[in-house]
């Protein structure tokens with residue numbers, strides 16, 4: 046399916062400047078930048094710019110408009126700047142990723158070498174330049190070209206891939222919330238920048254040497270304007286959103302894929318499976334997920350609620366990245382978020398007090414992975430979703446309760462059924478069928 050990206054951007058590339066094929070000097074760069082500005086080509090919006098880029102600001106930008114430091118061209122060889130040929134750390138469909146070392150300074154980087162002929166590299170580079178700089182995105186350092194290949198020099202994520210950690214089994218809700226939050230912060234940033242990643246999956250979530258999470262592989266990423274419908278099937282089978290299979294979609298596909306990721310983080314297996322790609326697609330389109338029984342009984346209702354809201358087939362009802370970040374389950378487990386996100390509630394004060402007592406007194410029942418023993422009675426005004434309306438009506442009150450509570454309390458560490466840090470499982474109990482169920486990219 047990745048081959049689709051080749052076709053889908055052929056028309057876009059015809060507008061691209063010839064400059065991308067030859068060495069791009071700084072002088073030409075500034076001339077080119079000027080021309081880009083005169084052409085009305087969009088510049089990078091300031092961090093936090095709200096919502097998707099509008100068409101008026103220009104959708105497509107040309108390589109070289111964004112980052113003069115990123116070289117495209119053949120007059121400077123990668124060997125001049127880097128010692129290449131280090132160990133192979135990844136193998137993708139379009140080439141390999143190896144470790145290289147900067148001749149100046151000796152810092153190690155990841156070098157993704159893409160064979161020519163798969164010209165999607167232009168868009169990958171352009172979008173990486175566009176979103177580089179965010180701490181949750183793998184930074185693109187430089188790009189080189191030789192007769193056979195493109196070489197993308199990126200920051201090295203030496204901690205491996207999230208998918209490899211996930212093979213150890215489901216993680217605690219605390220860890221899952223932390224991971225999802227990190228991913229969603231980047232997804233929100235990409236969406237704010239008018240970029241849809243289209244391939245969110247644990248294989249593309251990398252971990253740095255210090256345990257930070259970085260989103261990688263923008264090979265399928267695409268620009269989007271507000272209100273625009275994207276066409277062209279792209280993604281990885283198990284993670285692809287149903288509307289992609291139906292042929293018209295938006296940035297919300299990243300929320301669905303992240304929901305699949307959250308599902309796997311919490312229970313250790315993917316929600317949609319099958320013996321063939323067609324079978325998986327059939328499940329994605331029609332299979333009704335239930336979160337009440339089996340493995341889900343040990344998962345808190347707030348966590349189930351969030352998965353349900355992310356894996357909602359009705360795109361307009363599916364929550365946004367911003368709403369995921371504001372979800373009480375995320376707020377509860379990621380203390381830092383409390384300082385940055387507004388918390389609204391219509392909860393009665395007495396309920397908040399009750400909850401407060403409960404959270405700060407874990408011995409009264411807040412044990413294991415569960416947060417649902419502390420649900421309160423009372424009215425709720427939380428927005429509707431498939432999951433909340435149909436499955437958790439009785440318990441929607443907890444969301445308001447939790448929302449208010451997290452704004453008041455210092456969160457005590459929940460007891461975990463399993464600890465799972467960035468360097469691997471601390472407590473290797475539990476099993477996973479992820480290994481057999483994870484699908485490869487199309």
Ligand SMILES: Nc1ncnc2c1ncn2[C@@H]1O[C@H](COP(=O)(O)OP(=O)(O)OP(=O)(O)O)[C@@H](O)[C@H]1O
Nearest residue numbers: 134135136137138139142155199200201202262264
């Ligand atoms: N910056 C990096 N640091 C460390 N490892 C990396 C880095 N970038 C990529 N890798 C490794 O290389 C693998 C392939 O990279 P990437 O996903 O970008 O290539 P791809 O050809 O698009 O792959 P795929 O076919 O899986 O989509 C990753 O799964 C990861 O293991």
